Amino acid sequence: MTDRRRPLALRLRATAASAATVSLIGGCASLPGAPSTSTEPVVVMTWAPEGTRANNMSGMPAMAQAYSRYVNANGGINGRELKVVTCNEGHDSVKAARCARRAVTEGAVAVVGSYSEHGRSFMPTLEAAGIPYVGGYGIASEEFTSASSYPVNGGTPALLAGNGRQLADSCERVSLVRPDSIAGDPMPDFLSSGLTAGGRGTARDIMVAHDSTDYTSQAHAAIGDDLPSSCVSAVLGERTDTFFDSFRRLKPDNTRIASVLGSIDQSLVDRTGGADGPLEGAWATGWYPPADDPRWDDMRKVVRTHAFGDNRIDISDPGAQTTWIAYTVFTSAARALGDKPVTARTIARELDNGEGIGTGGLTQRLSWRYSDLLAVHDYPRIVNTSVTFQVVRNGRLTAMRDRLVDVRVMLEGADDPA
Structure with a gap:
């Protein structure tokens, strides 16, 4: 290498090293658990089957979208936009796995208020990426066994x-x-x-x-x-x-x-x-009080104000109700982080170690500390053991x-x- 070319090569290597350092310090938005800047949206995903011949749950992603509008109209997550990405799970194991992979590529910090019977298809992907599954409907057995799952009802x-x-x-x-x-x-x-x-x-x-x-x-x-x-x-x-x-x-x-x-x-x-x-x-x-109970008034107001007449949302539907409670839990945990980065890892840590999250009386206070888990072999992740008659x-x-x-x-x- 000539003396004239050597300084250019050194400068290029220095520039590359500096860029790598900045990337390591700033984190990569596509990696769940990596910190991101305070101006980026907090990305979550909600999935459910829609347009199938079986039990469709379109009210769940619709409720998630209405909830995000409500949160963003009231300051977001500690000043950051809450961005909800939805996915059609299609009552299909392949599509459920595809939704989980998409949650990873979208940089979702959690999957919130979702429905799928195919826990074997989606949970390993979430576990590998460290993405918490907050408030599944309670239909898949993996929701009550995986350490990445935070169910809001007792299934x-x-x-x-x-x-x-x-x-x-x-x-x-x-x-x-x-x-x-x-x-x-x-x-x-x-x-x-x-x-x-x-x-x-x-x-x-x-x-x-x-x-x-x-x-x-x-x-x-x-x-x-x-x-x-x-x-x-x-x-x-x-x-x-x-x-x-x-x-x-x-x-x-x-x-x-x-x-x-x-x-x-x-x-x-x-x-x-x-x-x-x-x-x-x-x-x-x-799992929850009847739809005419005053404890649902906040949900009813949000649907009236932020759903824009979306007829997919039925206030009495347990799916929509579960999504509402799941987002209540997620936003409470995210806001509790204060100035800390909102990542999959920090959300999971907050849920694992928090003193408990209230849901306005719709459930008991929800906490997933080891002492709160249920002593039932196949359902250890159940923490909400309350029902209504x-x-x-x-x-x-x-x-x-x-x-x-x-x-x-x-x-x-x-x-x-x-």
């Missing part, structure tokens, strides 16, 4: 234990109609734990094919001799209304019906005739009790082999 186990306890006050005999599947197999134990806590025996287990179009034979079996104080709880997701239609046609005199939120909701009550339909008087257990009265789901009901002891008892 199906809490609903079933609560439903058993709710029915124990009035029902001497209970039949559970549930899917003949791996997901359905634990259901009888949780329902029976609630019945036992109320001084009743175990539930009769009636398994059905999840994709059946007629449940007449199973309804006959559930009704049995139609004795007084007999009850049937049907937990079949979107197929629950098919079972209730078969049940209605048999016209039992004494057997009462029940279910859990997610399998029954206000839209189903309305669709089947309201106060004049077969669900009048039905019992239901939910509801009944269909005059065509509306209404509260049977004002307070939340804690089913923690029942859940842990269901896991006890003794």
Whole structure:
């Protein structure tokens, strides 16, 4: 190398080294967990199935977008814009995995208020990138086992234990109609734990094919001799209304019906005739208070002001409600960081070590410290063990009790082999 060229080469190497140093100090926006400047948006993702032939949850991404407008209209996250990226999970394992990879490439610091049954497809990607999954719907088992998951409800186990306890006050005999599947197999134990806590025996287990179009034979079996104080709880997701239609046609005199939120909701009550339909008087257990409860007033105001008439959002839908609570948790954790960088790593650390986040009374205070986790083998990430007891009265789901009901002891008892 000549003396004339050497200074140029040295200058180029120095410039490259300086750029690398700046990159290391400033961080890379595409890497989850890396710090970013205070002027960049805080990016999160919400996914759910939309436009499918199965159970669509379009209200969840719609609620996320309305929430982001509300946050940004009120100063953002410590002065930074909250940017919500949505993804259509499509009820498909490949699409769910694709959404997770997109969360990584978009630089999302969390996936918030989302729905997917395909935990095996999306959770490993989030775990590898260190991205927390805050407030999943509670449908995938990985939501309650992965250290990257921060569920805001107790999933199906809490609903079933609560439903058993709710029915124990009035029902001497209970039949559970549930899917003949791996997901359905634990259901009888949780329902029976609630019945036992109320001084009743175990539930009769009636398994059905999840994709059946007629449940007449199973309804006959559930009704049995139609004795007084007999009850049937049907937990079949979107197929629950098919079972209730078969049940209605048999016209039992004494057997009462029940279910859990997610399998029954206000839209189903309305669709089947309201106060004049077969669900009048039905019992239901939910994660959260009924939609007419004043504790939902803030959500109702945000939807009215920032959703711009988006009819995908139903205030009574457990999916939209879960997204609202999940974003409440996320923004509380992000704002608690103050001047610290908002990254996947700092959000996870705040959730792991925080004293607890309030949700305006919609749930108990939520905290994911080790001491808060549930002592149930397959569901250790459950921290919210509260449910609500509801009944269909005059065509509306209404509260049977004002307070939340804690089913923690029942859940842990269901896991006890003794």
